Amino acid sequence: MLEVKAVSKNFSGVPAVEDVSFTVNENEYVTLLGSSGSGKSVLLRLIAGLLTPDEGDVFLNGTPITDLPCHERRIGFVQQKYALFPHLNVYDNIAFGLRHRVIDPVKDESIIRKKVQNTIELVGLVGQETKMTGQISGGQKQRVSLARTLVTEPKICLLDEPLGALDANLRERMTIELQNIRRELGVSFMHVTGNEFEALAMGQNMLVMSDGRIVQQGAPQDMYARPQDLITAKSMHNFNILSGDDLSAQLKAGTSDKLPATKLKDAHFCAIPMDKIDISDASAKTSGLSAEFLTSEFLGNKIIYFFKIENGDVCEVENHMSLRERRELKANATYQLHWKSKDILYYGENKQLLG
Amino acid sequence: MDKVVSLRWFLGIFTAAFVLFLYGPFIVMGILSFQQGPEGGPQFPIIEWSTYWYQHVFGLAPPSRIAPLPIGEALIRSLTLAFATMVVSTVMGVLTAQAFRQPFRGSGVVFYSVILGMIVPGVLLGLGMVLLANQVGIDRNWWSTAFVLHVVYTYPFAFLVMLAIFNRFDESVEEASLSLGVSPAKTFRKVTFPIIFPGVLSAMLFAFTLSYDEFPRTLFTGGSDVTMPIAIYGTFAVEIHPNLFAFGVLSTLFSFSLLAVYGILLTLSIRRQNQRASGLQEDIT
Amino acid sequence: MRSNKGTWLLLSPGIIWITLFLVAPLIMMIYVSFWTQTTFSIKPDMTVVSWVNFFSSDTYFGALLRTIRIWFTVLMVTILVGFPVALYIGQFIKNKTLQTALLVTCVIPFWTSFLIRVLAWRPMLGKEGAINILLQKMGIINAPIEVLLYTELSVIIGMVQIYVVFMVGPIAFMIGRIDGSLIEGARDLGASTWTIFRRIILPLSMPGVIVGAIFVTVMVLGEFATASALSGRKVNLLGNIIITQVGSLKWAFAAVAGVVLTVVMATFVAIMLRIVNLRNQL
Structure with a gap:
């Protein structure tokens, strides 16, 4: 439905988006993961029509919309910091698009009222209609911002870090609600975020962006288990990345079974899942990668141990409470870390997954 | 300490x-x-x-050797001139400030050219305008040659006020409106303008008071029909009488009532919003 | 979002207006200053006679020097009087409402006609004026001070009162913006009041002084009404020269005086703008 083809954008010579292509299908939830400065917001504004690409084209249902101004694109855009109209109340904020849009404005106030009321129920804002935007909470602002866009029935809705400014509790609830709302309306969502959990949990399809490029796209579960790109692996925050000249020495020390010789030869980086690493005492008979224990972080259902390995890198070990007992480790004492050969992911010089 | x-x-x-x-x-x-x-x-x-x-x-005193101040017509002229100046310079100030929201080549030159209008002393501008009018062969009148100079003078003030307002303006609300399918022109009317309205009011207040009191520019260019300040200046040459002071007190009171109107308009615009909100509530429940 | 064309479309009314009614008159003034002036008429034959006459005449050249002298005196006095007031409002009044109220108090006189404000000084400074009566009643002086009115002094007093607010405003604005923790920090480190003033307040308030100086300069240099109201036509500034020349239809001469005034002013403003960028002070 939405197709982005080889789109690039420079800001006074500095590339912000480079040769980006992807497709969003009908009735699909797509998430776009990227750190700040990765170009994800610029990409969204290019699609919305708030910026014009230097190169490439955007298609909606097969027709090019690259040259259409923002207000003729019929693409919903929910902004990062809500951007509610401060001089209007909640009801008028939501009715704004229906009343004033260029294409097919609704003149009949009773139809507007019906549509607005339906949307207000959908996003859970009943009873807030007459409040001014300054009188409602952050979560409610988020809902108004969403309702304002959804009531105009766009085919696709772009959401720029929609949960970024909410507290953790609300965030979790909105994650579920956003999915329910989308399913109910049958629109496509493109949700931009810097949070890997959000991206993984919500998307049916997921894009990872870094330095203005899409480095990987695919189903969230594949991304998580076998990231094709080292940047993706890093952004999942689930892998320890080993690198350096002594990479093979580190692997030999830490791997408890046989290593595949061919991959080892080509590997420049390795990723090892944090929850696939075992810890044993320095005195234990089994060999391992020796590491100094720094500190641990207790997160309720799991605990994360931080180690410093010999080349100075930090190595994290995740211990799920349902799988293993909590271990008390001594600070600054040396332990041995080891893992199984099958859990290692190898990356070549070009940072792509090997084999 | x-x-x-x-x-x-x-x-x-x-x-x-x-x-x-x-x-x-x-x-x-x-x-x-x-x-x-x-x-x-x-x-x-x-x-x-x-x-x-x-x-x-007010012309109520019994006739005496002291001529009454020529206020009647002069006052109406001054008010008309101030009103017209206010409208034109505020509209141009808003337009120019709107253009300055995006960086563009030559913005420095345009900025200082506009500011020049408030910096160049009135006498000089008045003189230049007279010379120009003589050359081109047009008559000098308060509603023509004086009016355009009043705008040259007050337009930079309106522009600066609006520039300061736009500096603190959050553009994302306009983008939100555009992405809801609303045209740029309607976005300006329905979103931008209501939000900057208090700034527009102060720009209008500035333009009106400056024009109402303007005198060096009007002196040469106003022609034979005098405005209020010119009428007062005319009394400089002859002996002054306390009627001028009485008029001063009255015009000060007038200025304050203008200020009060400004305050009332501002409060009303805030109250109207709240009222609309509560009116809707009765409608729904 | 908006094309370059849109920007220029928005700018065009302003640019056209400024070009026709500001730039064109100023160019015309320069042009006419080279015209040939005879007693009763003026011809567009290029000559520098008016210029030569201006600089060789004691009356006119003297007026130029007097204008510069009075401008400079007024500028210095407005800084000396305005700075302490701005310092008090900006730094010593912590309550924002009170601060605004004080600034508004300073601005209120502007809602009275400029000319009437000037005239109000006459009964104040005259031989039988309020100041002389007050001083005599208090026994400070025996005979009324006569230099108060119809002298250069009265012109200076009048101008300072009218224009000092343009100095107070920008300085108070800049001083008010100084972060209070900066001064407290300096005091904690043992800096004396004088050091704080010299090292923190003075440099940070400089842009305000300069903006104020620009305001005062352009207004005082273009002045003529205060001089004609409070000097009894004894003190002639360049502005007054222009008025009388225009009155006697000596256009070329008026234009020369206008160009000279413009040059003096533009030079000063240009120097000031080198020190501070007006656009960044908003």
Whole structure:
């Protein structure tokens, strides 16, 4: 439905988006993961029509919309910091698009009222209609911002870090609600975020962006288990990345079974899942990668141990409470870390997954 | 610490003296406007308290050797001129400030050219305009040659006020409106303008008061039909009488009522929003 | 979002207006200053006679020097008087409402006609004026001070009162913006009041002084009304020269005086703008 083809954008010579292509299908939830400065917001504004690409084209249902101004694109855009109209109340904020849009404005106030009321129920804002935007909470602002866009029935809705400014509790609830709302309306969502959990949990399809490029796209579960790109692996925050000249020495020390010789030869980086690493005492008979224990972080259902390995890198070990007992480790004492050969992911010089 | 305290006292007293310095002439003017007339002159002592000079201003005093101030028509002219100037310079100020929201080549030159209008002394501009009008062969009138100079003078003020307002303006609300399918023109009417409205009001206030009191530019270019300040300037040459002071007091009161109108408009625009909100509530429940 | 075309479309009314009614008159003034002036008429034949006459005449050249002298005196006095007031409002009044109220108090006189404000000084400074009466009643002086009115002094007093607010405003604005923790920090480190003033307040308030100086300069240099009202036509500034020349239809001469005034002013403003960028002070 939405197709982005080889789109690039420079800001006074500095590339912000480079040769980006992807497709969003009908009735699909797509998430776009990227750190700040990765170009994800610029990409969204290019699609919305708030910026014009230097190169490439955007298609909606097969027709090019690259040259259409923002207000003729019929693409919903929910902004990062809500951007509610401060001089209007909640009801008028939501009715704004229906009343004033260029294409097919609704003149009949009773139809507007019906549509607005339906949307207000959908996003859970009943009873807030007459409040001014300054009188409602952050979560409610988020809902108004969403309702304002959804009531105009766009085919696709772009959401720029929609949960970024909410507290953790609300965030979790909105994650579920956003999915329910989308399913109910049958629109496509493109949700931009810097949070890997959000991206993984919500998307049916997921894009990872870094330095203005899409480095990987695919189903969230594949991304998580076998990231094709080292940047993706890093952004999942689930892998320890080993690198350096002594990479093979580190692997030999830490791997408890046989290593595949061919991959080892080509590997420049390795990723090892944090929850696939075992810890044993320095005195234990089994060999391992020796590491100094720094500190641990207790997160309720799991605990994360931080180690410093010999080349100075930090190595994290995740211990799920349902799988293993909590271990008390001594600070600054040396332990041995080891893992199984099958859990290692190898990356070549070009940072792509090997084999 | 003691030093700071004594410095505070010194500066406090200094400021009080300063305020007295600013207001002294006004107080004297206010007192002398109640001088006995028509014999009492514009100086102390007060012969007898009276409202003679106020009656004189309104033409209610019995005729005497002192000519009444030519206010009637001059006042209407000044108000009309100030109103027209206010409208034109505020509209242009908003448009120009709107253009300045995006960086563009040559913005520095345009900025300083506009600012030049408030910087160039009125006498010079008036002189230049007279020379130009003579050359081109057009008549000088308060509604033509004087009017365009009034706009040249007040437009930079309106522009600066609006520039300061737009500096603090959150553009994302306009983007939100555009992405809801609303055209740029309607976005300006329905979103931008309501939000910047208080700024527009102050720009209008600035333009009106500056134009109303404008005089060096009008002196050469106003032609034979005088505006209020020119009428007052005409009295410089001859002897002054306390009727001028009475008029000063009255025009000050007029300015304050203008200020009050501004305040009321501002409050109303806020209250109207709240009222619309509560009106809707009755509708729904 | 908006094309370059849109920007220029928005700018066009302003640019056209400024070009026709500001730039064109100023160019015309320069042009006419080279015209040939005879007693009763003026011809567009290029000559520098008016220029030569201006600089060789004691009356006119003297007026130029007097204008510069009075401008400079007024500028210095407004800084000396305005700075302490701005310092008090900006730094010593912590309550924002009170601060605004004080600034508004300073601005209120502006809602009275400029000319009437000037005239109000006459009964104040005259031989039988309020100041002389007050001083005599208090026994400070025996005979009235006569230099108060119809002298250069009265012109200076009048101008300072009218224009000092343009100095107070920008300085108070800049001083008010100084972060209070900066001064407290300096005091904690043992800096004396004088050091704080010299090292923190003075440099940070400089842009305000300069903006104020620009305001005062352009207004005082273009002045003529205060001089004609308070000097009894004894003190002639360049502005007054222009008025009388225009009155006697000596256009070329008026234009020369206008160009000279413009050059003096533009030079000063240009120097000031080198020190501070007006656009960044908003």
